[in-house]
Amino acid sequence: MRKASLSKLLLAMMLLLFLVLAACNNGSDDSAEGGDGGSDEGTEEGAEEGEDSGDPIDDFNQVKENAGEPIDGGTLNYGLLSSTVFEGVLNYNFYSISSDADVIQFFDESLLSYDENWEYTQDGAATFEVSDDDKTFTFTIRDEVNWHDGEPVTAEDWLFSYEIIGHPDYTGIRYDASFRNIEGMDEYHSGDADTISGIEVIDDKTLEITYKEAWPSLLAGGIWTYAMPKHIFEDMPMDEIEESPEVRENPIGMGPFIVESVVPGESVTFTANEDYWKGAPKLDGLTLKTVSPETAVQAIESGEVDIVDFPRDQYAEAVDSLTNVEVLANYDNAYTYIGFKLGQWDADEGQVEMDPDAKMADVDLRRAMWYAVDNEAVAENFFDGLSWPATTLIDPTKPNYHNEEIETPTFDQDMANQILDEAGYEDVDGDGMRETPDGEELVINFASMEGGDTAEPIVNYYIQSWEQVGLNVEMLEGRLHEANAFYDRVEEDDPDIDIYQGVWGTGSDVDPSGLYGPEAPFNYPRYQSEENDRLIAEGNSEESFDLEHRQAVYDEWQELMVEDIPVFPTLYRLSLEAVNERVTDYSVIIGWTDWHEVGVMQEDPVLP
Incomplete structure (x- = not known):
């Protein structure tokens, strides 16, 4: 990491002051959303053994x-942070917040597995073959894969997922270009056809x-890949599935554990699935x-939870006291971002x-707001080197496509002021705040969510940074918002939200x-x-089976996002x-799903 300039050190002092003032408030830059891969940040090729590469992951297993x-x-006691x-x-076809996926992972799973490079393998609950033209996939579900009620998982079940998501009355948010x-x-x-002609059940499996x-x-x-x-x-009925007891209270899956009971929103008790296709879990x-x-450190240190x-x-602050735990780390395939509301979702047209x-339609206004904030200071002073400034919308866990050489706005309030001046703001x-080019009052409503201790001071920092270049940005309704309600309002295009701070887990696929x-629907x-449409189509064209061609396309796309700045x-x-x-045999390597192998070496947690 580069050392902060004098101006950044001054900002650091201001950020620390916010921490003191907001010590009793909730907040974090973490959302309810969330990798393997590599960041080139602070690394050098060929570093000598024992030499500090500067990569924060080097300190962890x-x-x-x-x-x-x-x-x-x-x-085992698992803490859902x-x-x-x-x-x-609690169903893969309908959930939208990743905390629900954290629950689902224990009792249901993908039919296909993937490796550390995010590519499908033949090691999952199903195998596959691909036609010579790469358009037809034939999947075979293993004979030993069964639902928790003993019924076999069939090709009809997999087709049923596609029929649910593709249904005209589907209430979820999964239906997209794929x-x-x-x-x-x-x-x-x-509604013009009763079946999907491109999906055929060959036999039961x-x-x-x-x-x-x-x-x-x-x-x-x-x-x-979810049946x-x-x-x-x-x-x-379609409109009853999402709220049904079969989704909310007693869901079944094909995974290593069976749901025994659910305390809505708070806890889930699981028992071992002795019929799990990979073998019975070690745990009961x-x-x-x-x-x-706020209580995570206490919960893991006291043995209240085994994993969190x-x-x-x-x-x-806590690392020296954590003598009874091991902290594992991986690159998170995610980024925090500031989003600008530029329109609405047309549900009829999809x-x-x-x-x-x-209000945020002027790209010059958006660009000035990017220049006005110092994300390096935020990373260094709130996250102790465990976060670092983001540049493009393809994160470093996609090393074949993340282009760190693309020039993006970095902290420069003089540049922000110049852009706003030239754009007519x-x-x-004479109140110190800029008006619109038409001379109208400009108040920008900023929505963000609760989390840990840092969310409110970070929001306050951004607001103060924008105030320093004459932009009147106010926290929506003067407070942070509960995560589920926050995402509901963002998704529903609440007209009171002009900008928002979110977190995207980017998943396994580089396709944006x-x-x-x-x-x-996730295009919040x-x-x-037209250029975005062209590049997205080109990135998934037959020509893009050539790696160099696809890299060039996504270089262009990353540059376009820096130019257009929707976020x-x-x-x-x-x-x-x-x-x-x-705890034994646990891993955070990308693609790891072997919960059935996890065990404990004693009945009670190890205490400090």
Whole structure:
């Protein structure tokens, strides 16, 4: 990491003051959303053994060092780090907040596995073959894969997931370009066909899917790999599924643990699935409970939980006392960002609709706001080197595509002032705040969510930074918002929100269409342009099976996002997990899903 300039050190003092003033408030830059890969930040090729590379991940393991042999059975306590209750939509086809996915992972799973390079393997619950033209995939589900009620997982169950998501009355947010690329899906989604012509059940365990176009992304996260038990949901009205007891209270899956009971939003008790296709779990059971960022250190240190995501903003202060745990880390395939509301979602058309009169429609205003903030100071002073300034919207966990050489706005308030002056934003009435080029009052409403101790001081820092260049930015309703309510309002295009701070988990696929495509419900800025459409299509064209061609396309796309700025990224980060010393065979390596192998070496947690 580069050392801060004098101006940054002054900002650091201001940031620390905010920490003191807001010590009793909630907040963090973490959302309820969240990798492997590599960041070139601070590293050098060929560093000598023992030499500090400057890469923060060098201080951590990715696989838990076993302190002993696991006992037969035992129960593990898992802490779900969240400042709020989990929403409780416990089905892959319908959930939208990642805390729900954290619950689902224990009782259900993908039919396909993937490796550290995010590519599908043949080691999952299903295997696959691809046609010579790369358009037809044939999947075979293993015979030993069963639902928790003993029914076999079938090709009909996998097809049923596609029929649910593609249904005209589907209430979730999964229907996007990857589904529309399936032959016959458009006709099914519009109600003009009763079946999806491009998906065929060959036999009980074999499914064939034919796509209109061969996309490179299909082999790296571009396939919907989650089945849904048709025998449970097939007679249920579409508008009742998401709120049904079969989703909220007693869901079933094919994973290593079975849901025994749910305390809505607070905890879930699981028992071992002795019929799990990979083999019976070592543990007798597992209990998941929500843990707030404010109490996470106490919860892991006291043995209340055995595993918990560790708040990065508390690590430096707590690390010396954590004698009974090991902290693992990996690069998080995520970035924090500032988003600008540029339009609305047209539900009838299933696409974004930009508003030329939106308050944030002027790209010069957005660019000036990017220049005005010092994300290096935020990273250094709030996260102790465990986060670092983000540059582009393809994060470093995609090393083949993340281009660190693309020039992006960095902290320069003189440049921010110059841009605003030239764009006509002037202080007309002498109150120190700029008006619009038309001379109208400009008040920008900024929404952000609760989390750990740092969220409110970070929001206050951004607001003060923008105030220093004459922009009147106010925290929406004068407070941070509970995470579920925050994302509901952002998703529903609440007209009171002009800008917002969010976190995107970028997943396994470098293709940005799911977040920034014109037909993506997750396109929360509601951004669209012809050049964006062209590059997204080109990135998934047959020509892009050539790595160099696809790299060039995504270089252009990253540059376009710096030019158009529907959002700007603020921080990349490490993901930390604290694990009690009694836990064995646990890993944070990307693609690891072997919860059935996790054990404990004694009944009670190891204490300090």
